[in-house]
Amino acid sequence: SAGNTGALMAGALMVVGRIKGIKRPALAPIxxxxxxxMLIIDAGSNTDCDEENLMxxxxxxxxxxxxxxxxxxxxxxxxxxxxxxxxxxEVTKKVYKLLELSDLNFVGNIEGRDIPFGKADVLVCDGFVGNAILKSMEGIALFLLDMMKEELMRNWVTRMCALVLKDxxxxxxxxxxxxxYGGAPLLGINGACIKAHGTSNAKTIKNAIFQARKYVSGGVIDYIHKEILSGVDISG
Structure with a gap:
């Protein structure tokens, strides 16, 4: 769906529900x-989280x-x-200690300047912070592309350079x-639920469908179930 995130979350919880043992589903865009x-989790579903949610x-x-x-x-x-x-x-300090003791490949704290350089594959944060990161990066990307286009079209010399660098x-x-990238999965929902961008086109929806197919074929829901049923405390 490319509709309202809150409505999608409510609908998903009513129709398929959450995976047993998961306190809150989370939006996880790439x-x-x-x-x-890099996967950001959460990116807008939960503005206030405790250490169990983040784990x-x-x-x-x-x-x-x-x-x-x-x-x-x-x-x-x-x-x-x-x-x-x-x-x-206090929450991030507690989560830091819990992740250190977990079996996850924990690489520590990630600052905002580290994000573009891929110092982690999974970036954990509450939904308020995650959404701010996502929207800020989207805005910066559009700004840089527009600025580059403006500068490259400034005169005939820069236009020639643009032609060479076009590819x-x-x-x-x-x-x-x-x-x-298609969209962002709602992880923790007991089914494949993908949130596409509000301004999605046909290509976005197509990629979101492929993403949902791989989500199911990859057995993500089953693996989360197995971690809970096998006695692994998914909250840390």
Whole structure:
């Protein structure tokens, strides 16, 4: 769906419900980085979270990266205002300690400037922070592309340079195009639920359908179930 996120969440909870043992489902979009892609969880579903919620987000994000994005032993980081272990509020400090003790591939705190360089595969945060990160990066990408276009069209010399560099710019634009990624899964829902961008086109919806198919074939829901049923505390 490319509709309202809150309505989609409410509908998903009513129709298929949440996976047993999961406290809150989370929106998990993929963003491009210098080294590949990064999953942000949560990106708008839950504005206030405790340490148990964030630990569940970390687990679900790691499973999704493993079985849908084909990332072996995904690196998990917490978004924070500094890289040192003692940084952040009480919740992030508690989550840091819990992740250190977990079996996840925890890489520590991730600052805002580290995000574009892909220092983690899964970035854990509450929905308020995650949505701000997502919208800020989207705005910066559009700003940079517009500014580059304006400068390259300034005179005949820059136009010639643009012609030479056209293929490179197309590759950059493709990597930053949200339609290439389909949408963001609602992890924790007991079914495949993909939230597409509000301005989605046919290409976006097509990729979201392919994404949902891989979500199901990858067995993400089953793996989350198995972690709970096998006695692994998904909250840490």
């Amino acid at each position: 963003i491009p980085t210098r080294t590949g892609n 569940q987000f970390a687990r679900m994000g790691s499973i999704y990266c493993s079985y849908v994005l084909d990332i072996e032993n995904p690196r998990v980081g917490i978004f924070n205002i500094g890289s040192e272990p003692g940084k952040g509020n 490179g710019f197309k590759r950059i634009a493709k990597k930053m195009d949200y339609s290439e």
